[in-house]
Amino acid sequence: MTVALSPDRLIKGISKELSSAAQSPNYIEAEQQFIQLLTHENLDRQVDTHPELVRNFEAAVATALSRAYTEHASVEEVETAHLFLQRILYHINRLNLFWYDDLRRYKNERSYYLQWVRDQIESVWQVWELAQLDVAQLRQLDAQQALIERCEADLNPTLTENKQYLRQEMTLEGYRHLLAIASLDGLVEASRLSRILGGASNEVQATLIRVLLEEYGNGRFTRKHSTFFAKMMAELGLNTQPEGYFDIVPWELLACINHNFLLTECKRHFLRYNGGLTYFEIAGPSIYKDYMSAAERLQLSDTAMGYWELHIREDERHGQWMLQDVALPLVDQYPEDAWELVLGYDQEKWMGDRAGAAIIRCIKQAEQSA
Numbered sequence: 001m002t003v004a005l006s007p008d009r010l011i012k013g014i015s016k017e018l019s020s021a022a023q024s025p026n027y028i029e030a031e032q033q034f035i036q037l038l039t040h041e042n043l044d045r046q047v048d049t050h051p052e053l054v055r056n057f058e059a060a061v062a063t064a065l066s067r068a069y070t071e072h073a074s075v076e077e078v079e080t081a082h083l084f085l086q087r088i089l090y091h092i093n094r095l096n097l098f099w100y101d102d103l104r105r106y107k108n109e110r111s112y113y114l115q116w117v118r119d120q121i122e123s124v125w126q127v128w129e130l131a132q133l134d135v136a137q138l139r140q141l142d143a144q145q146a147l148i149e150r151c152e153a154d155l156n157p158t159l160t161e162n163k164q165y166l167r168q169e170m171t172l173e174g175y176r177h178l179l180a181i182a183s184l185d186g187l188v189e190a191s192r193l194s195r196i197l198g199g200a201s202n203e204v205q206a207t208l209i210r211v212l213l214e215e216y217g218n219g220r221f222t223r224k225h226s227t228f229f230a231k232m233m234a235e236l237g238l239n240t241q242p243e244g245y246f247d248i249v250p251w252e253l254l255a256c257i258n259h260n261f262l263l264t265e266c267k268r269h270f271l272r273y274n275g276g277l278t279y280f281e282i283a284g285p286s287i288y289k290d291y292m293s294a295a296e297r298l299q300l301s302d303t304a305m306g307y308w309e310l311h312i313r314e315d316e317r318h319g320q321w322m323l324q325d326v327a328l329p330l331v332d333q334y335p336e337d338a339w340e341l342v343l344g345y346d347q348e349k350w351m352g353d354r355a356g357a358a359i360i361r362c363i364k365q366a367e368q369s370a
Contacts, residue, residue, distance in 0.1 A: 027083070064084045068082045087251075089122070090258055097188065144338070156286065166290040167290050179236065180238055183238070186229035196267070204326050207322075236304055248362065255354075271344065272341070281315050281322045284319070288308040288312045
């Protein structure tokens, strides 16, 4: 990914056929068409010999890229474009993990066409995401000092309006909606971390493996963090099937998930990912305390909040591991590139805050509907 390129220049790199996309594409229909493509035998060969199979889908992607990242479109058009693109990325990225489902779902996991679609979206989306931060300023920072200061601040953040809402106002219906949305990630937690653990051994790798092992209950399914999440959902009568609530997940949360897929699949982004994971583990306890407070106020059972209690306890430890035994040693090992750890940290925080605000909007809408 080249930071210097603008979304406009990347958009112009898409073929003329894609640029002439329909004015008002049916994104739902285009997504269903794409899902069907995933099941085709020899997808790459079929696309080569029958390009009409993907013409409407590609037109929808081109229009969505333009509306989400370069045009001055209406709010609704921008939102629907973001959602469509992030859902398409998710359909591709989830093939990198095994879900113990129908083996035939993975027949095209190494498809060149799927890689092309993913790259078309990511090349524009990632430049747009980077434009939300002052990358030039981050390059000038003392990475070690910047990480230490950020971690100290994020351990005990101020009580914002959204945090106050979660602690004092969210209803039981809102809490159930929170679990439903968060289940897309919570039921497969830490899976993406596993993608960066292979390779040469050192103290950093050992620490990352320790974090993964605790997330996975040290190999005991009953202690795995996702098992606790499933128990919370079952206690409140929710569907515990992974991806069971995919259709209500806002694009902002999908963007966080897809962003982490990208960083873990590309080893060049190893520093950025670990900077982001440092923030995630440092800030996690504060966020989970908000959810825990809501559950206690609603007088829910221990089972209905057990995941939060577990995470508060373990992530306080994980945060310090990530800072002291991963991030800071990587600063020393990669002094010229250490700023990427800060970039990863800040980007994870920015995207996480954006997703958190979107989730609260969804919760409030669900409460009003109820």
